[in-house]
Amino acid sequence: MTEAVRETAPGAVREPVLSVRDLSVSFRSDTRTVHAVDGVSYDLFPGEVLAVVGESGCGKSVTSMAVMGLLPPTAQIGGSIRLGGRELAGASEKELQKVRGKDIAMIFQEPMTSLNPVLTIGRQIGEVLRRHQGLSRKEARARAVELLDLVGIPAPQRRVEEYPHQLSGGMRQRVMIAIAVACDPCVLIADEPTTALDVTVQAGILEVLQSLRERLGTAIVLVTHDLGVVADAADRVLVMYAGRTVEQAPVHDLFGSARHPYTRGLLGAVLRPGGEGKRRLPEIPGLVPSLDSQPDACTFAPRCGRADDTCTGGRPGFRPIHPVAGAGARHRAACWHPYGADEPSGAERPATTGATDEPTAAARPDQEAGK
Numbered sequence: 001m002t003e004a005v006r007e008t009a010p011g012a013v014r015e016p017v018l019s020v021r022d023l024s025v026s027f028r029s030d031t032r033t034v035h036a037v038d039g040v041s042y043d044l045f046p047g048e049v050l051a052v053v054g055e056s057g058c059g060k061s062v063t064s065m066a067v068m069g070l071l072p073p074t075a076q077i078g079g080s081i082r083l084g085g086r087e088l089a090g091a092s093e094k095e096l097q098k099v100r101g102k103d104i105a106m107i108f109q110e111p112m113t114s115l116n117p118v119l120t121i122g123r124q125i126g127e128v129l130r131r132h133q134g135l136s137r138k139e140a141r142a143r144a145v146e147l148l149d150l151v152g153i154p155a156p157q158r159r160v161e162e163y164p165h166q167l168s169g170g171m172r173q174r175v176m177i178a179i180a181v182a183c184d185p186c187v188l189i190a191d192e193p194t195t196a197l198d199v200t201v202q203a204g205i206l207e208v209l210q211s212l213r214e215r216l217g218t219a220i221v222l223v224t225h226d227l228g229v230v231a232d233a234a235d236r237v238l239v240m241y242a243g244r245t246v247e248q249a250p251v252h253d254l255f256g257s258a259r260h261p262y263t264r265g266l267l268g269a270v271l272r273p274g275g276e277g278k279r280r281l282p283e284i285p286g287l288v289p290s291l292d293s294q295p296d297a298c299t300f301a302p303r304c305g306r307a308d309d310t311c312t313g314g315r316p317g318f319r320p321i322h323p324v325a326g327a328g329a330r331h332r333a334a335c336w337h338p339y340g341a342d343e344p345s346g347a348e349r350p351a352t353t354g355a356t357d358e359p360t361a362a363a364r365p366d367q368e369a370g371k
């Protein structure tokens with residue numbers, strides 16, 4: 001079984017709806033090149049929520065914008081982005097416009113900047129429907145009312161005639177979600193959709209996303225700094241560090257037995273006794289490396305208590321933690337010396353680490369297919 005096809009029941013297989021392979025994005029200026037994303041790969045399956053976490057600047061938004069085809073012309077993109085079998089990397093703007101809003105849609109952190117202040121809510125939802133589905137003005141208005149109802153906006157008949165400034169922040173975010181799902185896209189990318197909202201409003205927005213996934217089967221990429229949101233809403237988690245993917249696992253495996261030292265650092269403050277109240281990503285000692293180069297080494301080494309010459313001498317591949325076919329392949333990490341399942345977090349790597357799930361030298365390709 002390949003990584004791209006996952007078993008759901010005996011004999012049944014599911015294809016990913018979105019498949020990102022070896023995605024790289026760099027921004028070149030006269031003075032420097034920023035390698036914002038470096039070899040990111042993931043699959044997203046129908047109806048699942050994949051959370052993307054990592055410190056500020058690690059490339060979460062750039063990855064999302066690349067998938068949407070919304071990066072500025074200064075961005076140089078490599079790799080593959082397949083949506084329902086169609087290649088988006090390298091597609092023309094005209095082709096992307098046909099897909100955006102219809103097959104894949106995105107919601108952002110601050111809805112006020114995305115909504116047009118001089119158009120009614122109904123008009124803004126209706127525009128998407130008219131463009132992609134050819135609905136008449138009357139049909140689009142009726143559908144806009146249904147969509148406002150779907151995202152939990154009370155009195156949708158009245159709200160559809162209102163302007164963005166007449167709505168609260170939470171209601172505006174619901175409108176953005178209504179616009180995003182208007183054409184029933186198979187993939188929704190939500191980049192920090194609740195960060196600007198207070199906690200009770202956040203919970204309502206997450207409920208809307210969950211119900212869309214259940215009712216419409218929408219697959220969701222959820223970018224967040226909030227580990228509580230990850231625990232509550234995600235099926236799987238992708239951890240990014242300095243533009244690279246360092247760990248990916250089903251949510252229970254990640255919280256129960258993270259293997260990458262960086263992930264352990266992120267989770268440590270939350271999982272420690274007395275740390276339950278912490279939801280935001282904690283600070284990890286040390287500095288995030290510059291993105292000006294792509295070292296052939298583990299970029300976390302300067303901050304890692306387990307680092308040795310192997311870590312600074314070669315880039316770890318993104319491998320299954322248990323190098324066997326089946327469920328183990330769903331937990332992957334890019335680390336020469338990953339923690340064992342039951343190994344407690346600590347600054348130092350044991351002198352001999354053979355008892356852990358550490359790969360043997362023979363199983364250490366620097367770059368694996370499907371990393």
Ligand SMILES: Nc1ncnc2c1ncn2[C@@H]1O[C@H](COP(=O)(O)OP(=O)(O)OP(=O)(O)O)[C@@H](O)[C@H]1O
Nearest residue numbers: 027034036055056057058059060061062063072291
């Ligand atoms: N248009 C651009 N030109 C040059 N560099 C950029 C551009 N957009 C993003 N970057 C750089 O790419 C890197 C990744 O940025 P990105 O916005 O993806 O981080 P992020 O993980 O989403 O962070 P945050 O959690 O703060 O939102 C950063 O170093 C950022 O400065």
Ligand code: SF4
Nearest residue numbers: 298301304311335336
């Ligand atoms: S590869 Fe080495 S330096 Fe990098 S996270 Fe793993 S143990 Fe630490």
Ligand SMILES: [Mg+2]
Nearest residue numbers: 060061062191
């Ligand atoms: Mg961001």
